Amino acid sequence: MxxxxxxxxxxxxxxxxxxxxxxxxxxxxxxxxxxxxxxxxxxxxxxxxxxxxxxxxxxxxxxxxxxxxxxxxxxxxxxxxxxxxxxxxxxxxxxxxxxxxxxxxxxxxxxxxxxxxxxxxxxxxxxxxxxxxxxxxxxxxxxxxxxxxxxxxxxxxxxxxxxxxxxxxxxxxxxxxxxxxxxxxxxxxxxxxxxxxxxxxxxxxxxxxxxxxxxxxxxxxxxxxxxxxxxxxxxxxxxxxxxxxxxxxxxxxxxxxxxxxxxxxxxxxxxxxxxxxxxxxxxGYGLWLARSGFAKQSLLTLVGRGEVLEKPRVYLMQPYDPRRRVIIMLHGLASSPEAWINVANEVLGDETLRKNYQVWQVYYPTNAPLAFNQHEIRKAIKETLKAFDPEGQNRASQDVVLIGHSMGGVLARLLTSDSGDNFWEPIVKTYNLEGERKEKARKKLHNYAWFKPMPEVSRAVFIAAPHRGTPFAENRFSRWFAGLVKLPVSMLGRITEIAQLLVDPSSANAAPLTRPLNSISNLSDQDPFVRLAADLPIAEHVPYHSIIGNDTPDLSLQLSSDGVVPYSSSHLAGAQSEKVIRSWHSVQETPAAIVEVRRILHEHLHDTNGVSYVD
Incomplete structure (x- = not known):
């Protein structure tokens, strides 16, 4: 039988x-x-x-x-x-x-x-x-x-x-x-x-x-x-x-x-x-996501509703470990750490990466201008590293990897770039800054117009990042939605002070602030800040990688787009690698992108002489 x-x-x-x-x-x-x-x-x-x-x-x-x-x-x-x-x-x-x-x-x-x-x-x-x-x-x-x-x-x-x-x-x-x-x-x-x-x-x-x-x-x-x-x-x-x-x-x-x-x-x-x-x-990671409420809050905070997010916050996915290097993930516009749901999980699922890395995610107010967010994110990361390692001697404080999607990719680039006077000189020229007004403006803009590459970072991955902005931010819907964006009260106060310094009402040739200072306008290919940021030099010691979505396979690569960001904006000359994947803008969640992220992290581990440790 x-x-x-x-x-x-x-x-x-x-x-x-x-x-x-x-x-x-x-x-x-x-x-x-x-x-x-x-x-x-x-x-x-x-x-x-x-x-x-x-x-x-x-x-x-x-x-x-x-x-x-x-x-x-x-x-x-x-x-x-x-x-x-x-x-x-x-x-x-x-x-x-x-x-x-x-x-x-x-x-x-x-x-x-x-x-x-x-x-x-x-x-x-x-x-x-x-x-x-x-x-x-x-x-x-x-x-x-x-x-x-x-x-x-x-x-x-x-x-x-x-x-x-x-x-x-x-x-x-x-x-x-x-x-x-x-x-x-x-x-x-x-x-x-x-x-x-x-x-x-x-x-x-x-x-x-x-x-x-x-x-x-x-x-x-x-x-x-x-x-x-x-x-x-x-x-x-x-x-x-x-x-x-x-x-x-x-x-x-x-x-x-x-x-x-x-x-x-x-x-x-x-x-x-x-x-x-x-x-x-x-x-543990799944329960963290399930109880975060990020999915509901990320869009509400953009328009000033729900639990208002005043400044960035760094979330550690595991208890801090001084022996593991840090991967920091930066989400995009109207998003949250939930954007990395499978990327983070797949990194934790790779035994070699799990033994050598710990994942941190930054949740930041995506309604804020890029200049404000880059300063506050930089500050939050440094405070976090210092809280756990005041002397900066731990392995966790060295060779940090930044991974940014969309607007998070632009921010990751700013964190690894040298601004020089590239922002300050056009401001002086545009707003006719002289004398006492110029000095006051310099002090107010000190944290936003000048910055250096973060020395702790030694690799960056830019995913569907609009380094040169996107025309998508100029369409009728985006412009309408940009008008709905509301900034936190504390941030609005700082922007108002800066605007009052820049615009001289007594001058007949005063240049007005013609664009709203918020994230959506900031991502336009017509925005002065993003156009200036596109030419900033990335630190020589930071190899960088691009992962780019292509939702228009019938067009040539130079004319292609992921539906939001054109290839011409995501492409960066000098990238150590560039991976183009058939996908819409949320390319970071595709299996091909996750495989590429894991490959880059293994490469980083090899290049920085990382050695797995066991108990």
């Missing part, structure tokens, strides 16, 4: 977690022990006792069967917790499942490496990881106050729960706002995200979790700070049971709970075995 593929896999690998039924391995163990499976379901405590005491079952069979039987008990009680089942009893069942899985994996005769290709070991590893996940989340969610009271400055804590002594340390986990413990731990497996093409994780031991230290990405109480570490870092938790032998582990009521940053640690030592540490590299 033939067996279907599904039935074959179910018979071989089906278990309490995948099918809700006990595995065939447990069935074999029960048969050897002379226990009826139905009777085992009806009297689970007696069943486990008989399995534990039967001399006809070897340690591997016994430990794996008991782990699955305890997990069955925990899952069954979990469903009845609203019907009177005690939360402490459920926690105990999960701890027992984790204990017996731990014993099977590390304290039976064969090592994990000797069982590497066996289905049963994979199943038991999953029992351990799931039981740890449930134990840790329940411990934190139900005993948060006790944990908060017991944890010391080194991140060590100790509590008791249902005769278990649970102690541990979280010193390897860095939480935002200097919190000692998370407010909540969310299993990564329970999270799904729209818009993310892939979820990246690493198989291994431990529960993959997201540590929640705030409900929102933007904390109203800390808006004055230039940066924000993610309030949703990914962590991996393991349980280590006291004892060096199988007998000692089976008789202990002490367990150590350890939390690790999976970006910094690849493996963990348990019972003398160095084993891979499980990790989920997408969950």
């Amino acid at each position: 033939s067996v279907s593929t599904n039935d074959y896999i179910s018979q071989r690998r089906g278990d309490i977690l995948t099918t809700g039924e006990m595995s065939s391995a447990v069935g074999v163990a029960l048969q050897v022990a002379g226990i009826d499976e139905k009777q085992c379901r009806n009297i689970p405590q007696e069943c486990r006792k008989q399995v534990a005491n039967n001399i006809g079952i070897d340690d591997e069979q016994r430990m794996s069967a008991l782990s699955e039987l305890w997990l069955q008990e925990a899952l069954a009680m979990d469903q009845k917790i609203n019907e009177g089942a005690l939360a402490e009893d459920v926690l105990n069942a999960y701890l027992e499942s984790a204990r017996h899985a731990y014993a099977y994996l590390f304290l039976t005769q064969r090592s994990p490496n000797e069982r590497a290709l066996e289905d049963r070991q994979t199943q038991v590893r999953d029992y351990y990881n799931f039981a740890v996940q449930q134990t840790v989340t329940r411990t934190f969610n139900h005993h948060q106050q006790r944990l908060q009271e017991s944890i010391d400055p080194q991140g060590q804590f100790a509590i008791t729960a249902n005769n278990w002594s649970i102690h541990g340390q979280l010193n390897e986990v860095r939480l935002a706002e200097h919190q000692k413990i998370p407010e909540q731990l969310i299993p990564a497996s329970s999270l799904t995200f729209k818009g993310l093409r892939n979820q990246y994780r690493r198989d291994g031991i431990g529960a993959e979790l997201v540590a929640v230290s705030a409900k929102r990405v933007v904390n109203k109480n800390s808006r004055e700070e230039a940066f924000s570490e993610t309030p949703f870092p990914a962590i991996t938790a393991v349980l280590r049971f006291s004892g060096d032998t199988l007998e000692e582990v089976l008789n202990t009521q002490e367990v150590e709970l350890l939390g690790f940053d999976p970006y910094k640690r690849n493996s963990v030592r348990l019972a003398g075995n160095q084993v891979p540490l499980a990790a989920n590299f997408t969950s």
Whole structure:
């Protein structure tokens, strides 16, 4: 009789977690022990006792069967917790499942490496990881106050729960706002995200979790700070049971709970075995995006509604790591860090890039003029680097990579350029600045008309960037929309002061400010600022790359456009590479563009003698 593929896999690998039924391995163990499976379901405590005491079952069979039987008990009680089942009893069942899985994996005769290709070991590893996940989340969610009271400055804590002594340390986990413990731990497996093409994780031991230290990405109480570490870092938790032998582990009521940053640690030592540490590299980033509210706010802030964004803010996608170089991403007009949803995720999904880079994203008011944003973004980046590395000696403070899309690409270019007097001299000439008026204007414009390349940056990637502006900003709709753009009050005050200095009402030849000072007008190919900026020299030590969309394949390359920005505006002579991709303006989210970004980052790592580090 033939067996279907599904039935074959179910018979071989089906278990309490995948099918809700006990595995065939447990069935074999029960048969050897002379226990009826139905009777085992009806009297689970007696069943486990008989399995534990039967001399006809070897340690591997016994430990794996008991782990699955305890997990069955925990899952069954979990469903009845609203019907009177005690939360402490459920926690105990999960701890027992984790204990017996731990014993099977590390304290039976064969090592994990000797069982590497066996289905049963994979199943038991999953029992351990799931039981740890449930134990840790329940411990934190139900005993948060006790944990908060017991944890010391080194991140060590100790509590008791249902005769278990649970102690541990979280010193390897860095939480935002200097919190000692998370407010909540969310299993990564329970999270799904729209818009993310892939979820990246690493198989291994431990529960993959997201540590929640705030409900929102933007904390109203800390808006004055230039940066924000993610309030949703990914962590991996393991349980280590006291004892060096199988007998000692089976008789202990002490367990150590350890939390690790999976970006910094690849493996963990348990019972003398160095084993891979499980990790989920997408969950924390996905939750950060889901709770950011950026999609709704980015367009509202452009027209002065919603939560007004006064100045740029740097968001760290992972807890700061001094050993990793920094990639800074700058979004475009009426956009937000959500524009990088798959670019950032794919960078984090590349193991070599993940070991050597950390991603920062800048959220800035896209209604502001380019000159204002370049100064404020430059200031925010420098303040962030200085906050973590005052002496500028860390690897993270050197060889920074800027990646900018659309208007963000223009800003990235300004951050790597030398203005000289290219802006000041035309201003003096246009507005007839002389004497005291000229000196006052010089002081007011100091931060906006003069700038140097950021020394921390050593590579830039410009994606669909209108370096020479775009005629799109001159069409009827764009001009109408430019009239709706509202600047933050603080910025409007500065612009008004500058305008009053430039325009001399007493002069018969006074030149008026004929264009509104906002981002949309700034991106026009007729705008004086962007036309002057197009000829600024990029720092010699900064290789730069162009990624350009082409939505008009029937036209010659020189006449082509991505639907918003013409090729002639995005093209930069001297680029180390130029990649033209069949795409509309949002080319940064295409697979081809993401592949190119990853290639450039690998090249940067090679050129700057970057060496991967491991724990």
